[in-house]
Amino acid sequence: xxxxxxxxxxxxxxxxxxxxxxxxxxxxxxxxxxxxxxxxxxxxxxxxxxxxxxxxxxxxxxxxxxxxxxxxxxxxx
Amino acid sequence: xxxxxxxxxxxxxxxxxxxxxxxxxxxxxxxxxxxxxxxxxxxxxxxxxxxxxxxxxxxxxxxxxxxxxxxxxxxxxxxxxxxxxxxxxxxxxxxxxxxxxxxxxxxxxxxxxxxxxxxxxxxxxxxxxxxxxxxxxxxxxxxxxxxxxxxxxxxxxxxxxxxxxxxxxxxxxxxxxxxxxxxxxxxxxxxxxxxxxxxxxxxxxxxxxxxxxxxxxxxxxxxxxxxxxxxxxxxxxxxxxxxxxxxxxxxxxxxxxxxxxxxxxxxxxxxxxxxxxxxxxxxxxxxxxxxxxxxxxxxxxxxxxxxxxxxxxxxxxxxxxxxxxxxxxxxxxxxxxxxxxxxxxxxxxxxxxxxxxxxxxxxxxxxxxxxxxxxxxxxxxxxxxxxxxxxxxxxxxxxxxxxxxxxxxxxxxxxxxxxxxxxxxxxxxxxxxxxxxxxxxxxxxxxxxxxxxxxxxxxxxxxxxxxxxxxxxxxxxxxxxxxxxxxxxxxxxxxxxxxxxxxxxxxxxxxxxxxxxxxxxxxxxxxxxxxxxxxxxxxxxxxxxxxxxxxxxxxxxxxxxxxxxxxxxxxxxxxxxxxxxxxxxxxx
Ligand SMILES: Cc1cc2nc3c(=O)[nH]c(=O)nc-3n(C[C@H](O)[C@H](O)[C@H](O)COP(=O)(O)OP(=O)(O)OC[C@H]3O[C@@H](n4cnc5c(N)ncnc54)[C@H](O)[C@@H]3O)c2cc1C
Numbered sequence: 040x041x042x043x044x045x046x047x048x049x050x051x052x053x054x055x056x057x058x059x060x061x062x063x064x065x066x067x068x069x070x071x072x073x074x075x076x077x078x079x080x081x082x083x084x085x086x087x088x089x090x091x092x093x094x095x096x097x098x099x100x101x102x103x104x105x106x107x108x109x110x111x112x113x114x115x116x
Numbered sequence: 117x118x119x120x121x122x123x124x125x126x127x128x129x130x131x132x133x134x135x136x137x138x139x140x141x142x143x144x145x146x147x148x149x150x151x152x153x154x155x156x157x158x159x160x161x162x163x164x165x166x167x168x169x170x171x172x173x174x175x176x177x178x179x180x181x182x183x184x185x186x187x188x189x190x191x192x193x194x195x196x197x198x199x200x201x202x203x204x205x206x207x208x209x210x211x212x213x214x215x216x217x218x219x220x221x222x223x224x225x226x227x228x229x230x231x232x233x234x235x236x237x238x239x240x241x242x243x244x245x246x247x248x249x250x251x252x253x254x255x256x257x258x259x260x261x262x263x264x265x266x267x268x269x270x271x272x273x274x275x276x277x278x279x280x281x282x283x284x285x286x287x288x289x290x291x292x293x294x295x296x297x298x299x300x301x302x303x304x305x306x307x308x309x310x311x312x313x314x315x316x317x318x319x320x321x322x323x324x325x326x327x328x329x330x331x332x333x334x335x336x337x338x339x340x341x342x343x344x345x346x347x348x349x350x351x352x353x354x355x356x357x358x359x360x361x362x363x364x365x366x367x368x369x370x371x372x373x374x375x376x377x378x379x380x381x382x383x384x385x386x387x388x389x390x391x392x393x394x395x396x397x398x399x400x401x402x403x404x405x406x407x408x409x410x411x412x413x414x415x416x417x418x419x420x421x422x423x424x425x426x427x428x429x430x431x432x433x434x435x436x437x438x439x440x441x442x443x444x445x446x447x448x449x450x451x452x453x454x455x456x457x458x459x460x461x462x463x464x465x466x467x468x469x470x471x472x473x474x475x476x477x478x479x480x481x482x483x484x485x486x487x488x489x490x491x492x493x494x495x496x497x498x499x500x501x502x503x504x505x506x507x508x509x510x511x512x513x514x515x516x517x518x519x520x521x522x523x524x525x526x527x528x529x530x531x532x533x534x535x536x537x538x539x540x541x542x543x544x545x546x547x548x549x550x551x552x553x554x555x556x557x558x559x560x561x562x563x564x565x566x567x568x569x570x571x572x573x574x575x576x577x578x579x580x581x582x583x584x585x586x587x588x589x590x591x592x593x594x595x596x597x598x599x600x601x602x603x604x605x606x607x608x609x610x611x612x613x614x615x616x617x618x619x620x621x622x623x624x625x626x627x628x629x630x631x632x633x634x635x636x637x638x639x640x641x642x643x644x645x646x647x648x649x650x651x652x653x654x655x656x657x658x659x660x661x662x663x664x665x666x667x668x669x670x671x672x673x674x675x676x677x678x679x680x681x682x683x684x685x686x687x688x689x690x691x692x693x694x695x696x697x698x699x700x701x702x703x704x
Binding site for chain 2: 041044045047048051052053054055056057058059060062087088089092093096097098
């Protein structure tokens, strides 16, 4: 459980836009994420806020294809 | 007493712009500094600042600190302390150049000097015409500032305690502050951080409103800590509403949109700002535009099925300008307003944005409170800087870009004062009072053992609704009186919050309950202070007292948690070296 709770806290960001998008994503998908998806989410949460916002609002695409699936879940939440 | 204790020369609560600037100064003076932050420092709310940092460098056009000072005093609606404002505007170029030397990637002119852009309320020649005074790093000024300061701190060996939440101040019987009690979010461990100097840099609290531009993290923790420790809060009736928050979401649409030629419409398609501010129109100062929008909505000219928002039109600018000069706006608008600004207007409302009030401090960053007849006796050991502090340079209304400046100037000033204090009285640290930490442990125990209590989310939603409805852009006497009653009831409910999850590790429910304690303190202070101030000034706008009243109200409010008591203290109308600016009518 600890790891999931850590990730949840890391969804607290410095920008309201991200708080809102990540909150909606957590509400819809968090319970059902696989271990692999959680690992990718953890990686995405390491991005600086501005870069993450660009990714989530489709102003930028991830440099690595494997991040896309989860990113799309966030984008569509 | 079982709590583990660690000792430092200085402990800083907050790793945003203000906390990091202060920490750097202290670490470079070879002091042992701890910085506590609820989140990784570069994810502090400062990261959201896009516009820039104000400083009269005069790189593109003639400018000087006297003009900047005049604009700030006028912008504050004369409630700002003129000694502090002079101090800030004079120091501005120096702190900006310093930041440049630390590595801040400012935008540059072709000759290599820092590029500056115009920003609302910043003028040449004592209010004559707009001046380019804002120094920016693209649309990521706050982000760049945090990263620059964080890297410099790492080099200077500042010790970071990331994901630690400070809960309470430790104050002894003489009123001296000896450190903080904090909880590690990961483990739930509670520890005492003892220090000869404690600096609060916990940022703003606009999350007390239903409609807010602030990130979830802005919960006024420093304010709650101070109020619980018996120190008053100053000028809490003054919250700035940004004119263009996205309806329903709060997300900020930058002033730059109006700068590029976007404008506001009511439901009849009328460009109403022409009636309220014939010269500056949509670019008048924030309080003026917000008030005009609220008036349109109140008088039945709001758009939408409930008539409760205003339209921000920019489709006439064309896809090219929108995409190139307003990066991100289209994406934000589609995502949060479900409106593509290339085709249709964005629904917006005035949205709570910035807290002008806060922890009463002087321009050296020392926290001050009335004692023994002196309205501003230093609270020994306690310092504050950044949005949580009320110095007061922003008075009743802050100018854009003056906040990032405030962080740099007063973060540094607070640290310098601490260095002086520690060097001039190198005596051994005081002993902790025998009951240190007990109040905090009692609060935590109460939360863990609460039965049949209230859900944090419910009480918190109620608080935000009350603030929005009773203490918003427009304030009505009957609503204020009723609001005071309701917010006190809400505060009583907040004392009985219950959490289901009692686990220790990364218990976000517990963190949110503790944050909510601080939000509620802030909300009660704001509503009570607002109800009492019988005039309109800056962001505080009362229907029954529509005018500023300098004869009776040119004074700062002080709110005490105990008995919800109010006191007042004089505004510093005398600058440090120049002639005072006497109050005048504010026209834009
Ligand atoms: C969308 C937006 C745009 C803005 N744009 C501009 C701009 O262009 N120019 C400008 O001048 N101003 C701007 N502002 C205002 C400005 O960004 C803020 O006033 C400023 O960043 C506040 O900085 P700070 O250091 O005081 O606090 P923050 O950056 O909010 O940092 C607070 C820190 O305190 C920590 N903290 C809080 N409570 C605790 C606790 N209990 N225990 C441990 N740590 C704690 C947090 O983790 C964080 O590290 C903007 C504000 C918003 C909302």
